[in-house]
Amino acid sequence: MDVDLRKLRYFVAVAEELHFGRAAARLHIAQPVLSRQIRALEGELRAQLFVRDKRSTALTEAGRRLLEDARPLLASAEALRRRVATAARGTFTVGFMPGLTVTDAVRDLTARHPEVAVELLRTTWEDQIEVLHDGRADVSLVRLPIDRRGLSVRPLFSEPRVAVLRADHRLAGKESVRVADLAAEHLLNHPDAVPEWRDVATRLRDGTAPPWREFRSVEEKLEHVAAGQGIAVVPLSTSAYYTRPDVVCVPVEDLPPNEVCLAWVASRRSPLVFAFTEACVRYNRIAE
Structure with a gap:
């Protein structure tokens, strides 16, 4: 069975609002249409997702499990859409934390790949790896610590x-x-x-x-x-x-240094990712 991502988006909206009327307004669709789509999804999954009466809407155990799985699935689908759109435009996006400069590595990449337009995205402690997972950036210069799950991480340098x-x-x-x-x-x-x-x-x-x-x-x-x-x-x-x-x-004498790394989604095998990584290696004198 193929899961319809549109129905999943509808389901997540209802699960987060726990109110069909508010979810329909959020999705900009009519409430009867939303109700039909949720019933169709329940039929496809052969599971009841909501317990609903005149006063309330609640998730069933099956609904709670689906919500746990649906959010990352939809996020991955959106990240895929962004990456494909970026590739179609011929752009390569580099994220970087405040205080870090990527000028030399970007110039190196564009000299070797003049057909590629490089875009820069300033990040924060809160979103420095989120921009990788959601497809806003192809690579990101990050400051540790980060959650490394799903990422390839290449050490660059440390600083006090x-x-x-x-x-x-x-x-x-x-x-x-x-x-x-x-x-x-x-x-x-x-x-x-x-x-x-x-x-x-x-x-x-x-x-x-x-x-x-x-x-x-x-x-x-x-x-x-x-x-x-x-x-x-x-x-x-x-x-x-x-x-x-x-x-x-x-x-501060007794604080360990901050570690700066280059990170990207581990499943990506883009030649541009590896070309930019090697440029960063050259310009940051990374210790192997």
């Missing part, structure tokens, strides 16, 4: 990490600091991103730390540092790229 402090911070004049010196500070990074700080953080231990909030960019994080609302730990290249007079960067 520094603490970004307000210019008048008590530690701003130090040549270097240790993690213990930062124990009483409010860290703007997610605690799991700097586990060495998390393990000694005073306010995490006594429960007085404010809730962590997600920042959409390095610039936004630096604004909070400059306003005296906390400190940040960033790789050296990021601190060098985003210089400003109201913050200073101090090396």
Whole structure:
């Protein structure tokens, strides 16, 4: 039996909304049409997916299992569509994290493959591998740690990490600091991103730390540092790229370096992926 992806999309909308009317509005189709499609899917699968009455809609056990499998299947289908569309346009997309530059490797690739148009996509800690799985990028320069499942990962280089402090911070004049010196500070990074700080953080231990909030960019994080609302730990290249007079960067002696790698979907066998990988090897002096 072939699974109809359109019916799966309809099913996921209903499963997430648990309301046929809202799901139909989200899909921009009439509710009776949606109901017929769900019944048809249940017939094809020979399983009841929803328990429905006048007041509520709930997933059955079969429906919950289908939802678990349908989401990644639809995501893979969308990623495939994007990759095919990108190939048809003759483009190759490179993702990169803040502070990293890909200029030399891109020039190398375009010199060897002048028929290819290279597009660049700036990523964040939250989406640096998501752009690979969903097809927005062909390769991505990432900062570890990442979830490596389904990916090929090639180490590039490592670099020290520094603490970004307000210019008048008590530690701003130090040549270097240790993690213990930062124990009483409010860290703007997610605690799991700097586990060495998390393990000694005073306010995490006594429960007085404010809730962590997600920042959409390095610039936004630096604004909070400059306003005296906390400190940040960033790789050296990021601190060098985003210089400003109201913050200073101090090396942290006992933090392990940040590892920079090139990543791509493991199942891909594109010659352009391997050509770009080799260009990155040449320009980043990777230790084999």
